[in-house]
Amino acid sequence: MTDAATGPDQITGATPDNALRTADRAEAGPVLSADGTPLKTSLNRALRREKMRALLLVSPLLIFILVTFIAPIADMLFRSVENRIVADTLPQTVAGLDQSSLEVPGEPTFEDLYFDLFLAAEAKKHTQLGTRLNYESAGVSSLFRSSGRRLDDIGEETQDALEDLDESWGEAGFWYGLMNNADDSDDALLKSERARVKALTAEPTGGDIAFAPSAEIAQILPRTTRAYTAWAVYIALIDDDVVAEEEPWEAVYAALGVDLERDATLEALATYAGPGADQLRAAAEADLPSVDYRAAFVEMDDGWGETEVWNTLRTYSSEYTIGYFLNAIDLQLTPNGIEKRPDRESIYLMLFQRTLVMSLIITISCIILGYPIAWLLANLPMRSANLLMILVLLPFWTSLLVRTSAWKILLQQQGVINDLLVWIGIVSNTGRLVLINNQTGTIIAMTHILLPFMILPLYSVMKTIPVTYVRAAKSLGATDWTAFWRVYFPNSVPGIGAGSILVFILSIGYYITPELVGGTSGVFISNRIAYHISSSLNWGLAAALGTILLAAVLMLYYTYDRMVGIDNVKLGG
Amino acid sequence: MRDGTDEFVVFDHVQKSYDGETLVVKDLNLSIGKGEFLTMLGPSGSGKTTCLMMLAGFETATHGEILLDGRPINNIPPHKRGIGMVFQNYALFPHMTVAENLAFPLEVRKVDKSAREERVKSALDMVQMGAFGGRRPAQLSGGQQQRVALARALVFEPELVLMDEPLGALDKQLREHMQFEITNLAHSLGITTVYVTHDQTEALTMSDRVAVFDDGRIQQLAPPDKLYEEPENSFVAQFIGENNTLSGVIDKIDGDRCTVRLTSGDLIDAKPVNVTKPGEKTLVSIRPERVEFNKDRLMPGAHTLKAEVLEFIYMGDIFRTRLRVAGKDDFVVKTRNAPDQARLEPGRQIEIGWLPSDCRALDA
Structure with missing residues (x-):
């Protein structure tokens, strides 16, 4: 505070200035308390109790906010990169898909797709995947929906042929005897199928299913055992039925058909002596219908024979994706890298820009309208200032919806303002101004709604500017304008800063007013976010847009801090 | 110093009312000479600050005329009056450095840059703040801010400087030091100063003349010694x-x-000041240091009063003795701590008196 060497107030004696000087001269270095511990340590110890108490006092609110606000928001934002649905729904397909290729894959991948899709269709999850992939490539949704309905047909053919061969293929008990072996079970398979069903259905799958896949059969008939185990887990835990009493799905028959066509299976069967060995050997020798899975899928829907759906699957098969973020800035992920979206699908950059520009206009309007009011409030005598303050706060007593609706009535073409202008003669009856359902409407209504948020911080800062500053400036020879501009205004800047930050941040996230009075040209990015949350259900994209918005706000805040200094923002005192 | 004939500032029948019902300043007539240091002294609400603000131009007189160097200034806005002013809380602009604060009045007067810097520097040197030009007011101590405010009020060389309780926020020692500096500065520069304070010591030590305000009127306008000795x-x-x-x-x-004749029936000698005829009610006033209890020093035949010592307070340089006199318990006597000075212990009965010229019979 004072300069020890050059301070002019060199009065000997105990003045406060001299005390400060003495403090300045005091030796630097750690100060020790009476018992020799550093003063800081003992101060911290002394304050710990108070800190604990403070923490206890805020903890209910802290926990409430963490649980009901921070955690859901974090979860929501996480959805902007999360993309597990593809790998969860089609695990084998994704694992077997050749990422480097750009072509339609071969028969084995179609086989994988059949068994993945069958389970997904039973769990009714294939449409969700279709919806997800439809965000990236239009038409995928109907592809999945239509295919899901016709998967049964493929397995039914094999089932009929097997049952014609031997009645026991139609018996639940026979299948159970064939597949189950508690003494020599393939635990790894069971565990992985449990995990797969859990990922697919989001239900707990740890319960007892009274089934253990036989390790021997799993060796001989890998696809069949896998399909049967997945079925068993699903039947026992999701449908709450007994595995041994249920006839397996068509997919299990189809899997047997695939297994029996392999030469390795025939060799292994030659030495097999377990349950159902005869029936298996008979089935292997019989001429079962051979299924061409690729052809079957293409027959269901031509789309499966085209590269687009497969490339979309390849691009979005990873667990995490930047696809939503790219989408949010009008880009897209393709097998060839990141590309610009076609112009007719590009709206988000334009919406972000519009949101920022209009928020800026609203903020500036609020400063221009609010500054004189705040000045009046701060300089009027108490009684009039209180009355004016009530008028400023009056809007808060009315619902936001009501105020916005009032603007609809005022601003429409047959509304009060247009009627008045026509009556005065400023505009002609045919040339009524379009004041609503466009950007003008949004700016007018939002400026009105956010004005108190500008006035209040301005007022509280102006209240602290002593009247003597302006008087001093005038006595020094400044005109009214110079006194205002050189002295009063710079001291009110912290209030402008606080009000602007408040209004700007509120307005770039505003939803209800643009929705009601903005039409199509006056809506903000938040309206699009709301659309994706509640209508299109593309939560990933909504989360990505929200994250970008949040990042923009934080960046502005940071820039403001660097330029003006956040310490200069005052909401009062 | 004061030039009695020169009427630099004149208040001519000035009245001021804020609400149209009561007068804050009632018929003020006051002439201030060029180079004079005049203090307006009074309790709060006595109208002294209002007078200052009218002179500065921040309040308008409801009636009457204020003349500055012969010109009526009622309709001249504050910034054209060219009056320097020091405010109670200094009113230094917090967003400017000390040097910028001082340059401000020169800038608005369009003084060119080199001359401006020179004058700022010499003004800062004048108040021994030359090394502080780059600091912000918030980085200065109260005394330093006071100096800067003074320098700012003087840097554009006004002929009249107004000071509104400028030392009120300083601690006692610094205040006494600054009193001395301000008067020195004002006299050496030959500027006319109107100083408002409610601190009588400040008024007595600094001023050429003091105007004592109460109830919107000047109760007395006199040099400090006359004010003290001849109220x-x-x-x-x-x-x-x-x-x-x-x-x-x-x-x-x-x-x-x-x-x-006191209410107790005793008779005392006094000097009539604003009493005219026998039978009139009066309040006599005696300074504590003018009370004598050594009969030899009184005039022959002087009236004396019986007094009982109630309390003796040792204050270092002086003794303060509280007496019961004529039925009153708060009669105080101050005596110098001299080697031969008697120390009166409580309970002692003594006789006191005074020179008639030291006892003033005033209005009741």
Whole structure:
């Protein structure tokens, strides 16, 4: 505070200035308390109790906010990169898909797709995947929906042929005897199928299913055992039925058909002596219908024979994706890298820009309208200032919806303002101004709604500017304008800063007013976010847009801090 | 120094009312000479600050005329009056450095840059703040801010400087030091100064003349010594310095001597000030240091009063003795701590008296 060497107030004696000087001269270095511990340590110890108490006092609110606000928001934002649905729904397909290729894959991948899709269709999850992939490539949704309905047909053919061969293929008990072996079970398979069903259905799958896949059969008939185990887990835990009493799905028959066509299976069967060995050997020798899975899928829907759906699957098969973020800035992920979206699908950059520009206009309007009011409030005598303050706060007593609706009535073409202008003669009856359902409407209504948020911080800062500053400036020879501009205004800047930050941040996230009075040209990015949350259900994209918005706000805040200094923002005192 | 004939600032029948019902300033007539240091002294609400603000131009007179160097200034806005002003809390602009604060009045007067810097520097040197030009006011101590405010009010070389309780926020020692500096500066620069304060010590030590305000009027306008020793009414007597008062009735008047019969029945000698005839009620006032208890020093035949010592307070340089006199318990006597000075222990009965010229019979 004072300069020890050059301070002019060199009065000997105990003045406060001299005390400060003495403090300045005091030796630097750690100060020790009476018992020799550093003063800081003992101060911290002394304050710990108070800190604990403070923490206890805020903890209910802290926990409430963490649980009901921070955690859901974090979860929501996480959805902007999360993309597990593809790998969860089609695990084998994704694992077997050749990422480097750009072509339609071969028969084995179609086989994988059949068994993945069958389970997904039973769990009714294939449409969700279709919806997800439809965000990236239009038409995928109907592809999945239509295919899901016709998967049964493929397995039914094999089932009929097997049952014609031997009645026991139609018996639940026979299948159970064939597949189950508690003494020599393939635990790894069971565990992985449990995990797969859990990922697919989001239900707990740890319960007892009274089934253990036989390790021997799993060796001989890998696809069949896998399909049967997945079925068993699903039947026992999701449908709450007994595995041994249920006839397996068509997919299990189809899997047997695939297994029996392999030469390795025939060799292994030659030495097999377990349950159902005869029936298996008979089935292997019989001429079962051979299924061409690729052809079957293409027959269901031509789309499966085209590269687009497969490339979309390849691009979005990873667990995490930047696809939503790219989408949010009008880009897209393709097998060839990141590309610009076609112009007719590009709206988000334009919406972000519009949101920022209009928020800026609203903020500036609020400063221009609010500054004189705040000045009046701060300089009027108490009684009039209180009355004016009530008028400023009056809007808060009315619902936001009501105020916005009032603007609809005022601003429409047959509304009060247009009627008045026509009556005065400023505009002609045919040339009524379009004041609503466009950007003008949004700016007018939002400026009105956010004005108190500008006035209040301005007022509280102006209240602290002593009247003597302006008087001093005038006595020094400044005109009214110079006194205002050189002295009063710079001291009110912290209030402008606080009000602007408040209004700007509120307005770039505003939803209800643009929705009601903005039409199509006056809506903000938040309206699009709301659309994706509640209508299109593309939560990933909504989360990505929200994250970008949040990042923009934080960046502005940071820039403001660097330029003006956040310490200069005052909401009062 | 003061040039008595030169009427630099004149208040001519000035009145001021804020609400149209009561007058804050009632018929003020005051002439201030060029180079004079005049202090307006009074309790809060006495109208002294209002007078200052009218002179500065921040308040307008409801009636009457204020003249500055012969020109009426009622309709001249503050920024054209060219009056320097120091405010109670300094009113330094917090967003400017000390040098920028000082440059401000020169800038608005369009003084060119080099001349500006030179004048700022010399003004800062004048108040011994030359090394602080780059600092912000918030980085200065109270005393330093005070100096800067003073320099800012003087940097554009006004002929008249107004000061509104400028030392009120400083601690006692610094205040005394600054009192001395301000008067020195004002006199060496030859500027006219109007100084407002409610601190009588400040008023007495700094001023050429003091105007004591109460109830919107000047109660007395006089140099400090006259004000202290010859108060013209009981308000001034009680407001300035410590004072013993006794109430009574004029017994008889004889030129500049009168006899007063106190309510206790005792007779005392006094000097009539604003009493005119016997039978009039009066309040006599005696300064504590002018009370004698050594009969040899009194005039022959002087009236004396019986007194009982109630309390003796040792204050270092002086002794303060509280007495019961004529039925009053708060009669104070101050004596110098001299080797031969008697120390009166409580309970002792003594006789006190005074020179008639030291005891002033004022209005009741």
